[in-house]
Amino acid sequence: MITSKWPRTDFRNFGLCIAALCFLLGPANVMFAEDNAAQKSPRKAVVLSNVKLDTSAWPMIGNPDAEKVFVELFDYTCSHCRETHQSIKGAKMTYGDRLAVLSLPVPMDGKCNPTVSSTRAASSEACDLAKLSIAVWAVDRAAFSGFHDFLFESRPTYNQALQRAFTIVDRDELNAMLASSIPTEFINKHVQLYQRAGSGTIPKLMFPRTTIVGAVHSTNELNSLIERHCF
Numbered sequence: 001m002i003t004s005k006w007p008r009t010d011f012r013n014f015g016l017c018i019a020a021l022c023f024l025l026g027p028a029n030v031m032f033a034e035d036n037a038a039q040k041s042p043r044k045a046v047v048l049s050n051v052k053l054d055t056s057a058w059p060m061i062g063n064p065d066a067e068k069v070f071v072e073l074f075d076y077t078c079s080h081c082r083e084t085h086q087s088i089k090g091a092k093m094t095y096g097d098r099l100a101v102l103s104l105p106v107p108m109d110g111k112c113n114p115t116v117s118s119t120r121a122a123s124s125e126a127c128d129l130a131k132l133s134i135a136v137w138a139v140d141r142a143a144f145s146g147f148h149d150f151l152f153e154s155r156p157t158y159n160q161a162l163q164r165a166f167t168i169v170d171r172d173e174l175n176a177m178l179a180s181s182i183p184t185e186f187i188n189k190h191v192q193l194y195q196r197a198g199s200g201t202i203p204k205l206m207f208p209r210t211t212i213v214g215a216v217h218s219t220n221e222l223n224s225l226i227e228r229h230c231f
Helices: 014-021 079-098 126-139 141-154 158-168 171-179 182-196 219-229
Strands: 002-004 044-047 051-054 060-062 068-074 099-105 204-206 211-213
Touching: 044 068, 060 079, 060 141, 068 079, 068 182, 068 219, 079 099, 079 141, 079 219, 099 126, 099 182, 126 141, 126 158, 126 171, 126 182, 141 158, 158 171, 171 182
Parallel strands: 002 051, 068 099
Antiparallel strands: 044 051, 060 099, 068 204, 204 211
């Protein structure tokens, strides 16, 4: 069984954080640092049948202990991802605290995603926007959901997004996080998961035994998928 597991850690402590982000990746397994055995086992999102992701350790919208959890792979500059984002917002209104979404940006930008051979002009800042969103989450998880919405709905340039981020999290802490290797480490892991899911089209909504590829056009469509595949 393939298990991805990160400890609950204070992301302001860079020494501990770098250690937590180190991993061994092989063709048959992904190994992450183990939680303290005395801690309560966190809720896991299962994707690709046997990959487990701790809900407390990845960028996420919703309650880490939610009853229904799935993973979204997306790009903030992707129009189909933007449409799916609206469907997810509607599903969150339907399910409330019963639903959580691990929101993992996979930029369609060759600067940080080796699967992209030619970057479209519209995606030229995709890596920077993704790293910024991860940095906001790492500094203040409570601020992530609103900033995630802003990136999708306002379609800002990177400089506009950075200025917005400075208004919702501590400037010095955000600059320190952006200067660290942490956002890049997350992007690398997101891209690896994207590759394991077959690369290609985004968005990808990943359920325990099914991955839905391409735009989800309505809340009703997504709610139906959640009822069928999310457990």
